[in-house]
Amino acid sequence: MEKEPQHIDIHFVEKRKHPRFNIHCLAKIETLDKSIEATAIDISESGIGLLIPSHFKIGEIIKLQIRFYSPEGKPSMFETKAKVIWVGRENEKKFYSCGLEFINISSQNINILREQI
Secondary structure, three states: OOOOOOOOOOOOOOOOOOOOEEEEEEEEEEOOOOEEEEEEEEEOOOEEEEEEOOOOOOOOEEEEEEEEEOOOOOEEEEEEEEEEEEEEEOOOOOOEEEEEEEEOOOHHHHHHHHHHO
16 A cells, blocks of 8 residues: 655744845954955845855854945945854855844944845
């Protein structure tokens, strides 16, 4: 007698407060003991995804800087503190991916983000 195939429903619950948007731009990260450049890969009003050349600890607080440009070419400096929420190693590549949550983001920086996304 053949068994009926099992059907398993898996539902993922989105935990993010705000939708993420794909971007590709340089970011500067500073901690107490190092300063590195990273590539921003996605962003929302509450956080950002980065590709970084070195490992950060989960829970670490960093200073993040990104220079955005308006469609007219006018630069805006986005600068805030962020907390490292997760870190993962990219497959056999020499960098890590990480997710940061913005901390006490200013209304000025929220406006800069809204213009970009």
